[in-house]
Amino acid sequence: MSPETDRTAGDAAAQGRLLTLTAGNPAAGGTFVARHEGRVVFVRGTTPGETVTARLLEDPKEAADARFWRAETIDVLEAGVDRVPSVWDEAGIDGVGGAEWAHIALPAQRRIASEVMQELLQRAGVRSYPLEEVQVEPAPHDLDGLGWRTRVRFAVDEDGRVGMRGWRSHDVRGVGENPLAARAIRELPLEDWTAPAGTEAIDVVAPSTGPVSVVLIGRELDPASVEVPAAWGEADVAVRTARGLQPLRGDGSVRERVGERLFTVGATGFWQVHRRAAELLSEVVTAELRPAEPRSVWDLYGGVGLFAAAAAELVGPEGSVQSVEGNRRASQQAAENLADLPQVSTATADVIDWVRARRGGVDAVVLDPPRAGAGAELMGLLAAAVRRRIVYVSCEPSTLARDLAVAEKAGWRITDLRAFDLFPHTHHMESVTVLERAEA
C-alpha cells in the first residue's frame, strides 16, 4: 500500500484525497460499499471484492463532518473476479457517462442488479414475495448487451462539437465507437460535424421502422441556420426551440412497430429505449393481465398507447381500456395510434387528478410511472379502486419498493415480480410486478 493512498480521514480531505478501498456489496446508483476508518464510502467504477485507489469526491471542507463519502476509482490494485476489459473505452471515470458498469462481466452485472433489487425491497419492508426469486433476466437474444440503445442524447459544446457529457462533469467528450447505441446511431457521422450556434443538445432516435431521426435542440436555435449534411443520408431532421418542434425533413415523429401494430411517437417523445423492450414488456404485461380476465383496464402513464393496445386485445371489443397520459402530444398520438380500437379511450391528465376523480372501480390497472414512481397517494387510491390486479411497470427499483410496501399495507400482495436487464452496462433495470388482493 503506498503512503499516497493510505491517509487518515483528515489527511484525505486535506491532501490529495486518495484512499485505498476494498469494495463490498453493491449499493443503489451503481456504486459499491467500502469502509474507510469506519465511515461508509460509496465507490464508483469498481466491482465487488476488489481493492482500488479511489479519489474522494466530497468537498474537503465538508468531508470531515459527512456521514458517508463518495469516491471514484482511479486505479485498480487488486482486480475483482467480475472485472473485464471495458466494452467502451471512452466511458467511465474521466470519460463519458451512461455505461458505468461497462467494466463488469454481463452475467455479473445482472447478479449485482438482482442483489440491489432484493436489498431495496427488503429495506422497504416488502414481505409478500420471496425476494431470492427476484433475478434480473436478459432481454431475449441479448448476448452482449451492445447495440441496444435506440435513443441517445448527445451534448454539444460551445464550439459546436458533438459528444457526451463526462461522467461527473459538464465537459463534452468524444464517444468513440459508442457500442451501446443502435447501429443506425453509430453510423451517423456526428463527431465529424460542427453543430450550428445555439445547439445545446441533439436527440438521435433509431426507430424500428423508417429512417433515423435527428433533433437539434436549442432554446434560441435558428432553424434557418441548420444545413443538413449530405452524410446524414435519409435521416429525418427537426429543430426544437423554445417555440416548439419544427421539422426540416420528415414530420417530427418516428414509427415504432410492435407485432403488427405501428405506433407514431414524437421524435423527442417517450418510447422504451432498448430495441427489444417495447415488445418484451408488452408481452409480459399481457401475460400478467390475462389471468385476471379483465373487462376494464386503466393504463396509467400510458405514453403513446403501448400497454393500452395490449390491454385492448385482452378486454376485446366489448370491454374498456382507459389510457391516461399527461403529455398532450403523446396523449393525442395514443388516440391516433389506437383509433381502430373503439374499446380504448384516452385522457390527457395528471394521473393522480384523474384517478381521484373516478367514481367506481376497474378490474385491472397497468401503471408505468417515471422514475419518481407512483407515490403513496396513488397507491392508496388504486388499492381501493382496483378489483383484481395491478401490474406495475417500473424503471426505478427504489421507488417501486417504496410503492409496493404501501400496497402491502393496504391489503395487497405481490404474486409475481420479474426484472429485466433493459439497460445493459448501466446499473438501471426494468421490472414488472403483479399485485393482487391479499384475501383473494
Ligand SMILES: C[S@@+](CC[C@H](N)C(=O)[O-])C[C@H]1O[C@@H](n2cnc3c(N)ncnc32)[C@H](O)[C@@H]1O
Ligand atoms: C415511463 S413512461 C411510460 C410510457 C408508456 N407506458 C410506454 O411504455 O411507452 C412514463 C409516462 O408518464 C407520463 N407522465 C409522467 N408524469 C405524469 C403524470 N403525473 N400524469 C400523467 N402522465 C405522466 C410521461 O409523459 C411518460 O409518457
